[in-house]
Structure formats: C-alpha cells, structure tokens
Amino acid sequence: MSDLFDDPAPGQNTPEFTVSEISGEVKRTLEGTFGRIRVKGEVGRVFKARSGHLYYDVKDDRSVLACTTWKGQVSGLSVVPEEGLEVVVTGRLTAFGAQSKYNMNVEEVAVAGQGALMALLEKRKKQLEAEGLFDAARKQPLPYLPRFIGVVTSPSGAVIRDILHRLRDRFPRKVMVWPVAVQGANCAAEVARAIDGFNQFTPGGALPRPDLIIVARGGGSVEDLWGFNEEVVARAAAASQIPLISAVGHETDTTLIDFVSDMRAPTPTAAAELAVPVRLDLLAWTGEQGARLSRAASQTIDQRRQRLRDLSRALPKPDTLLETPRQRLDRTADRLPQALIKGVQNRKVQLAETAASLRPSSLRQLVKGRSEKLDSISARLTLRPVLREITTQKDRLGALTQRLETAQNARVDRQRQQLDAAGRQLEILSYRATLARGYAVVRDGDQLVTSKVAAANATSLEIEFADGSYQAASKG
Amino acid sequence: MTTQTPAQIPVEEMSFELAMRELEGVVDQLERGDVALDASIALYERGAALKKRCEDELKRAEEKVAAITLDANGAATGTAPLDAG
Numbered sequence: 001m002s003d004l005f006d007d008p009a010p011g012q013n014t015p016e017f018t019v020s021e022i023s024g025e026v027k028r029t030l031e032g033t034f035g036r037i038r039v040k041g042e043v044g045r046v047f048k049a050r051s052g053h054l055y056y057d058v059k060d061d062r063s064v065l066a067c068t069t070w071k072g073q074v075s076g077l078s079v080v081p082e083e084g085l086e087v088v089v090t091g092r093l094t095a096f097g098a099q100s101k102y103n104m105n106v107e108e109v110a111v112a113g114q115g116a117l118m119a120l121l122e123k124r125k126k127q128l129e130a131e132g133l134f135d136a137a138r139k140q141p142l143p144y145l146p147r148f149i150g151v152v153t154s155p156s157g158a159v160i161r162d163i164l165h166r167l168r169d170r171f172p173r174k175v176m177v178w179p180v181a182v183q184g185a186n187c188a189a190e191v192a193r194a195i196d197g198f199n200q201f202t203p204g205g206a207l208p209r210p211d212l213i214i215v216a217r218g219g220g221s222v223e224d225l226w227g228f229n230e231e232v233v234a235r236a237a238a239a240s241q242i243p244l245i246s247a248v249g250h251e252t253d254t255t256l257i258d259f260v261s262d263m264r265a266p267t268p269t270a271a272a273e274l275a276v277p278v279r280l281d282l283l284a285w286t287g288e289q290g291a292r293l294s295r296a297a298s299q300t301i302d303q304r305r306q307r308l309r310d311l312s313r314a315l316p317k318p319d320t321l322l323e324t325p326r327q328r329l330d331r332t333a334d335r336l337p338q339a340l341i342k343g344v345q346n347r348k349v350q351l352a353e354t355a356a357s358l359r360p361s362s363l364r365q366l367v368k369g370r371s372e373k374l375d376s377i378s379a380r381l382t383l384r385p386v387l388r389e390i391t392t393q394k395d396r397l398g399a400l401t402q403r404l405e406t407a408q409n410a411r412v413d414r415q416r417q418q419l420d421a422a423g424r425q426l427e428i429l430s431y432r433a434t435l436a437r438g439y440a441v442v443r444d445g446d447q448l449v450t451s452k453v454a455a456a457n458a459t460s461l462e463i464e465f466a467d468g469s470y471q472a473a474s475k476g
Numbered sequence: 477m478t479t480q481t482p483a484q485i486p487v488e489e490m491s492f493e494l495a496m497r498e499l500e501g502v503v504d505q506l507e508r509g510d511v512a513l514d515a516s517i518a519l520y521e522r523g524a525a526l527k528k529r530c531e532d533e534l535k536r537a538e539e540k541v542a543a544i545t546l547d548a549n550g551a552a553t554g555t556a557p558l559d560a561g
Contacts, residue, residue, distance in 0.1 A: 144493035145533070155543050155558060164541060172539030177558050179543055193550050207544070207552060279537050282496075286530045289499050293527065296506035297520040304513055 023097030030102055034093045039065060039104065040112055041089075043081040056081050058089055058104075066103035067091070078185055078223070079109045084123070086116035117222060121229050124256060128231070133238045133260050140243040140262045142274065143211050148174045149275055150210030150242070152194040155179040159218045159268045166272035171279040176210060182217040187227025191215065192236035199241050212275055213242050215257060216268040219250040228255035237261050247271035435466035487525045492533040499526040 017025065044057030044064065052071030057064050058081075067089060069077065081087060091106040111117040128134065149167070153159050155177050167173055178194035181187045194215075201209035215237065217228065227233065228248045237244055238260040246261035247268045258264040265271035427433060431441065442449040444458035455461060461472040487495065502523040505511060511519055542555035 143491075144496075145491070160558075164539075168539055172537045174538065174540045175542070176555060177541065177543045178552070179546070190550065194544075197544070197550075197552050201552075207555065279534055282492075282530070283534050285496075286499075286527055286534065289503055289523075289530075290527045292503045293499075293506065293520065293523040296503060296509075297516065297523075300506060300509055300511070300513070300516045303509060 020097065023095065023100070026102075027095040027097060030093045030095050036090065036092055037104075038088050038090045041065065041087070043083055043085045043087055046081055046083055054081070058087065066101065067106045068103055069106045069109075073105075073107055075185060076107065077109050079111055079226075081109050082120065085120050086112040088112050114222060117226070121256065124229070124231055124234075125259065128234055128238075128256070128260065133234070138238070138260075142243045142245070142263055145171070145277060146173065146210070146212040146275060148176065148208045148210040148212075150198040150213045151175055151177045151216060152180055152191055152198070152213060153177065153216040153268075154182045157218065159216050162267075162269045163214065163216060163272045166269050167276060170273065171276040171282075173276060174208070176207070181227075183220065183224045183227060188230035188233050191227060192230075192232040195233075195236040195240050195244070199239075210242060213240060213244045214247060214265075214268075214271045214275060215244065215261070216247040216271055217249060218268065219253065225249050225253055225255050228257045230256070233257050234260050245271045245274055432466065435464065440465050487522070487529050490526075490529055492530060495526050495529040495533070499523060499530060502526060 039058060041058035041060050044059045046054070046056040048054050052074065054069040054071075054074055056067050056069075058067050059065065067081075069091075074080070079085070079087065081089075088110045089104065089106040090108040090110070091104050093102060093104050095102040111120065132138070151160060151163060153163075159182075160177055164175065167175065176198075178197060180190035180194050182191075195213060198210055198213055201207050203209045215228075217225065225248060228246075234256045237246065237257050243262045245263045245265050246255075246257045247265035247270065248255045248257060251266035254264075263274055265274050431439075435441070441464040442455065443462045443464070444454065444460060447454075447458075449455050449458055449461065463470045463472055485494070487498075490498065502519055506516060506519055506523065541558045543558035544552045545554050545556050547553045
C-alpha cells in the first residue's frame with residue numbers, strides 16, 4: 001500500500017528537486033560546462049519572428065541544434081543565416097526550462113570556408129539570373145557627358161580619391177558622394193539604401209539628381225567584398241533608374257552587383273574613365289569641326305562663284321540673240337500691206353456673188369402663191385350645213401312630241417275603262433244588289449239585328465230595303 | 477526620353493552629345509556641297525551655334541565635390557563639402 005505514494009524513508013540518498021530547481025540546474029550546467037563554443041553545420045529552417053529575433057536550426061546528417069539570435073544581436077552578424085548555408089556559429093549553449101529544451105544563443109555566424117561562400121553566391125546568381133535581372137536588354141546606356149555623378153563609396157580612402165583625380169584629369173564634373181560602409185555587417189544595407197536614395201532625388205529638387213551612379217570599393221578578400229554579393233544590393237542596383245557603373249575590388253574580383261549593373265568597371269579609376277570623356281579631346285574635336293565648318297562654307301561660296309563665272313562665259317551676246325527674230329520681223333512687215341489689199345478684194349468678190357441672186361420678182365411670186373391658197377380656203381367657208389342640221393333636229397323634236405301625247409292619251413283611256421269595270425263589279429258584289437231581290441237589312445241604331453232575341457230587345461228597328469229605309473215601331 | 481526630333485530642340489538646351497552629333501551632321505552636309513546657297517548659309521549659322529554650344533559645355537567643366545549628409549535613419553538631408561585629398 002505504501003508504494004502508492006512517495007514516502008521518504010530514512011537512509012534513502014536519492015536527491016530530490018522541484019522542476020524549476022532541476023531546470024535551473026541543467027541550465028547552469030550547460031552554460032558552465034561548455035561556455036563559449038563554435039559549432040559547424042548546415043543552416044536548416046530559418047524563422048524571423050515579428051519581434052526581430054531570429055530562430056533557426058543548425059544541423060548535420062544526424063542531429064539538429066536549435067539556435068537563436070536576439071534582435072539586438074542580429075545587426076552584429078556578418079552573415080545572416082540562410083537555409084542550406086554551411087556555417088560556423090559562435091555562442092553559448094543554454095536551456096529553456098519552460099519547454100524542457102536546450103538551444104544555442106548565437107552571436108556570430110561565419111560561412112564555413114570559401115567553398116561554402118561560393119556555393120551560396122552561385123545559388124543567388126542562378127536565382128537572379130532566372131528572374132532576368134542579368135538580361136542585356138535591361139542595361140541602360142551611360143550618358144555621354146553626365147552633369148552630376150553620384151558615387152556610393154567610403155568618403156575616406158583611396159577609392160574616392162582615385163575617382164576624383166581621374167575625373168579631374170578627364171573632365172571635372174559635379175560629384176556627390178553618398179558615404180557608406182564598404183565592408184562589415186552594415187555594408188549591404190547602406191549601399192542598397194544609397195542607390196535607392198539617389199534614385200529618389202527628383203530632377204530640380206533640393207538635391208540634384210545624378211545622371212550616373214558609380215558604386216565603388218577597393219580590392220579586398222572575398223569576405224571584405226561580401227556585402228556587394230548580398231541580394232539587397234543586387235536588387236537595388238537592378239532597380240536603379242539612373243545608369244549605374246559597378247567598380248568593386250580588383251579586375252579579378254567579380255561580385256553579384258557586377259552582373260546587374262549597367263556597366264562593370266574593373267577598378268574605380270576605370271569607372272571614372274567610363275563615366276566621362278576626355279575634355280581636351282572634345283575641345284580639339286570641336287575646334288576641328290569649327291574649321292571644317294568654315295572651310296565648307298567658304299568652299300560652297302567659291303564653288304558657286306566659279307560656276308557663275310563658267311555659266312556667264314557660256315551666255316551668248318544679246319545682239320546675236322536678236323538677229324533671227326529681227327529678220328523674221330522684216331520679212332513679215334514687207335508682206336503686211338499686200339495682205340491687207342488682198343483680203344479686201346476677196347471679200348468684194350464674195351459680195352458680188354451673193355448679191356446677184358437677190359431680186360423683187362422672187363418675192364412677188366411668193367406672195368401670189370400664198371394669196372391663192374387663201375382664196376380656195378375662203379370659198380369653202382358657208383352656213384348651209386349648219387341650217388340643214390337645225391331643220392333635221394326640229395323634225396325629230398316634233399315627231400317625239402306627238403309620240404309622247406299619243407302614248408299619254410292611250411294610258412288615260414285604258415285606266416278609265418278599268419275603273420268602270422271595277423265600279424260595275426262592286427255594284428254586283430254589294431249587299432244592296434241583294435236587297436233588290438227581296439232581302440232586307442235590320443238595324444238597331446248602328447247595330448245589325450240578326451236574331452229574333454236581338455229584335456225583341458231592340459229599342460228601335462230600322463229596315464233597309466232596296467229603295468230606302470223603313471222605321472218600324474219599337475215593341476215598347 | 478524626349479519625343480522631340482533634334483531639329484526641334486533649341487541649340488541652347490541640347491546636351492553636349494546631341495549638339496556634337498548635330499554639328500557633325502551639319503559639317504558633313506556642308507562638305508558634300510549639295511545644299512542650296514541660302515540653305516547653306518542657314519546651315520552654317522546653325523553649325524556655328526552648335527559649335528558654340530559645345531564649347532560652352534566644355535568650358536563649364538566644373539568640379540564640385542560634396543558628400544551627402546544623412547539623418548539617423550540613413551535618409552539624405554543635404555550636402556557637405558568633401559575633402560577627399
């Protein structure tokens with residue numbers, strides 16, 4: 001029974017801890033035993049928390065070590081860990097009691113050897129190339145003679161001096177230097193910011209917008225130049241609207257920015273040479289053009305003068321020009337009076353021919369013909385046909401009138417005969433005819449009396465005979 | 477870039493490079509000698525103006541070196557003279 005709960009027995013020497021005690025003990029042991037150490041491995045998953053802390057794994061083929069770099073430490077890292085990168089991390093092992101986990105707080109990340117660094121660079125190069133940032137079509141032409149040159153470099157040191165010297169030798173220009181760290185942790189961010197900053201100057205703004213940017217740095221180790229291999233720098237250079245010359249390191253050093261810049265200069269001095277032409281050459285060229293110009297101009301006039309002289313020599317004398325026309329005039333003038341006389345004669349003959357056929361007798365003949373024609377037509381003009389027509393129509397009217405009267409009389413006679421016949425018929429059919437044969441009609445006032453009863457009741461009886469009515473006395 | 481043709485840009489506003497190219501063209505044309513006389517006079521005048529423009533640009537070889545000053549956030553605030561030796 002007693003096994004069910006912890007019952008400390010005397011003589012038992014197993015030490016006892018609370019959870020927090022043992023957590024604290026483990027943490028102390030880890031930190032005390034290992035102290036500051038270096039661990040080599042490949043970076044695994046990387047997570048940057050919103051707080052700014054960086055969480056990532058460093059692993060080999062069998063194990064994983066959780067690493068943290070606090071927000072304040074991140075800016076001190078010379079290399080920001082990236083998945084797949086072989087690194088050596090430096091820091092302290094510690095434990096996180098709340099989760100029973102141990103991890104390493106990393107203060108320093110170094111790439112594990114040149115090979116790893118180059119592998120990382122290759123990977124970035126491939127990625128940017130795949131995005132098309134290296135395309136030749138993206139390269140902008142450099143201005144022939146920029147007015148303002150923006151230089152992104154360290155304000156002190158040989159590089160800016162070399163650039164300014166070479167510019168002065170060739171063609172002094174206005175130069176603005178954007179000071180940046182050219183190595184170390186801040187290098188990449190500052191360079192990217194400077195390129196972007198120059199691009200944000202507006203033409204005519206408070207700060208003049210450069211029409212050319214030079215990003216320069218002197219020679220150094222791969223690690224020294226590493227900032228110019230960072231993606232943020234390459235992207236800023238690719239995005240620059242202002243043509244950009246990169247001049248990082250010596251001729252043999254190639255950094256990522258060289259692939260995206262519009263022109264790569266092997267050295268900072270060479271960048272200055274690419275940036276501006278030689279002023280003295282241009283002055284000489286201008287002078288020569290001026291000489292050619294005036295030579296060509298005077299030649300043009302000389303040529304034309306010569307041509308004028310040649311042409312005027314070939315021009316014929318005015319007298320010779322007039323000879324032929326004058327001859328023609330003379331000849332024609334001679335013929336003029338004769339021509340007039342001949343013209344009048346011709347017309348005279350023509351008139352005589354025409355006038356010959358013009359005589360009064362021909363006109364008279366014409367009048368006679370017309371008058372005869374008129375006479376014959378007048379003879380045919382008389383009233384007789386009209387009178388004949390009137391007589392004919394009058395006869396027709398008489399006949400029609402007679403026919404109308406006859407027809408009317410016949411119609412009246414016929415109707416009278418019909419009426420007489422009908423009257424006779426009526427007489428025959430009337431009751432009065434019956435009266436003559438001995439019948440009588442008896443009436444009581446207006447009523448017919450047709451029975452003995454009616455006669456007995458009647459007030460007065462009137463009997464009608466053929467020759468008149470007889471008033472019978474009433475029964476009374 | 478501008479859509480204007482070079483002939484439309486006043487000579488005084490041309491970049492050095494453009495003025496140079498134009499001048500070269502004018503000289504070539506005059507040397508060929510196939511331009512009408514009055515046109516050639518106008519052409520010469522244009523050439524002279526272009527040459528002057530080029531010379532003026534070349535005379536204006538001015539050196540001025542300044543360093544951008546930055547605020548705490550790394551943004552440009554102005555310029556200060558730079559003595560790089």
